[in-house]
Amino acid sequence: MLMIIGTPIGNVEDITVRATNYLKDADLIACEDTRSTKKLLRLLNIKTNGKLISYHDHNGASVRPYLIAELKTGKSVALVSDAGTPLISDPGYKLVESCHKDNIRVSAIPGPTSPIVALTVSGLPTDKFTFNGYIPSAVHNSRKALVETKNLQTTQIWFSTPPKLINHLKTMLSVYGNRRIVIAREMTKLHEEVRNAPLNELLLYYETNGPPKGEIVIVVAGANNVKTNDLSDVVFLLRDALGRLSLRDAVNEVSILTGASKKHIYQNALDIINNKTEYK
Numbered sequence: 001m002l003m004i005i006g007t008p009i010g011n012v013e014d015i016t017v018r019a020t021n022y023l024k025d026a027d028l029i030a031c032e033d034t035r036s037t038k039k040l041l042r043l044l045n046i047k048t049n050g051k052l053i054s055y056h057d058h059n060g061a062s063v064r065p066y067l068i069a070e071l072k073t074g075k076s077v078a079l080v081s082d083a084g085t086p087l088i089s090d091p092g093y094k095l096v097e098s099c100h101k102d103n104i105r106v107s108a109i110p111g112p113t114s115p116i117v118a119l120t121v122s123g124l125p126t127d128k129f130t131f132n133g134y135i136p137s138a139v140h141n142s143r144k145a146l147v148e149t150k151n152l153q154t155t156q157i158w159f160s161t162p163p164k165l166i167n168h169l170k171t172m173l174s175v176y177g178n179r180r181i182v183i184a185r186e187m188t189k190l191h192e193e194v195r196n197a198p199l200n201e202l203l204l205y206y207e208t209n210g211p212p213k214g215e216i217v218i219v220v221a222g223a224n225n226v227k228t229n230d231l232s233d234v235v236f237l238l239r240d241a242l243g244r245l246s247l248r249d250a251v252n253e254v255s256i257l258t259g260a261s262k263k264h265i266y267q268n269a270l271d272i273i274n275n276k277t278e279y280k
Contacts, residue, residue: 001071001076001077001104001105001106001107002067002071002077002079002095002096002099002104002105002106002107003022003026003076003077003078003079003106003107003108003109004079004085004086004087004092004096004106004107004108004109005019005022005023005078005079005080005086005108005109005111006019006084006085006086006108006109006110006111006112006113007019007040007080007081007082007083007084007111007112008040008083008111008112008188009083009084009112009113009114009117009187009188009189009215010083010186010187010188010189010192011188011189012040012043012044014111014112014188015040015044015111016109016110016111018109019109019111020044020046022076022078022109023041023044023046023078023080024046025076026051026076026077026078027051027070027075027076027077028051028052028053028067028070028075028076028077028078029041029048029051029052029053029077029078029080030053030054030055030063030067030077030078030079030080030095031052031053031054031055031079031080031081031082032054032055032056032080032081032082032090033054033056033082034052034053034054036082036083037052037080037082038052053066053067055067055079055091055095056090056091057090057091060091060094060095064094064095064098067095068098068099068102068104071099071102071104072102072104079092079095083114084111084112084113084114085110085111085112085113088113088115088131112188114184114187114215114217115131115157115159115217117184117187117188117217118157118182118184118187118194118217118219119155119157119219121182121184121187121194122155122182122184122194122196122219123182123196124155124180124182124219124220124221125154125155125221125222126155128153128154128155128222129154129155129156129157130149130152130154130155130156130157131157132145132149132156132157132158133158133159134158134159134160134161135158135159135160135164135168135171135172135218137164139167139171142167142168142171143171143174143175146171146172146175146176147175150175150176150223151223152222152223153222153223153224154222155219155220155221155222156219156220156222157217157218157219157220158217158218158220159215159216159217159218160216160217160218161216162211162212162213162214162216163211165183165206165211165212165216166203166206166207166211168218169199169202169203169206170203170240172199172218172220173199173200173203173236173237173240174237174240174241174257175257176199176220176223177199177237177257177258178198178199178200178236179198179199179220179221179223180196180197180198180199180221181196181197181198181199181202181218181219181220181221182194182195182196182218182219182220183195183202183212183216183217183218184216184217184218184219185212185213185214185215185216185217186213186214186215187215187217189214191213191214193212199220200236234254234258234260234265234268235268235272237253237254237257237258238250238251238254238265238268238269238272239272241253241254242269242272242273247266247269247273250269251265251266251269
């Protein structure tokens, strides 16, 4: 049987008794980085005895057949990630898919996963949500991914990284408008931090203080079809749009995002171009 095991995302005490027992008894432990898993097992007083095997994106095609062969002989294999629940933004699903094709039983021992931890502490609606993984690094790709999701009514969860966070927030503000978002980082760890504020406020905060360190989860309020004519929103979105688009296209985009009239947006675009910022 293949057992998918959730491991701590920070605090080692989050490991379950059942997970600990299974890791002790498993014939093989497939893990992203043997060094990370060895450290966890050492903290749990579990001896590896050569049963760790590296399994990740780069070697998956060659290692999967071996794991399937071992499972077919009746051995128990535990699948773990470096932190959190396997298959969430990692290649584990390919191994699970292969197991189903070969009629090999798959089960799971639930454990921590940062998207759910961030969602539960965010203060945003939890009844419906969408997990989107990492925001793409390239500006064009990140904008495309955000445009595809801007009309979703559900709370959205994204991953980001410290070097990319400010650019991601800028793109998110230009596409989503000034929604309430939550930045959750280093969940369950010593320097855990959760910031809940309108998007433009958090962008200004990180532009002033620099991006945070550690693993970052962004939780975003869903679209609610409420348009805004708020001065700060219109001016910010218009400045961003004028930096990317023609005057006409910038006016159209901001009108769609805010609901403000094209006539007013056009006049303010001219004011911005002429180094004026007054919103009429």
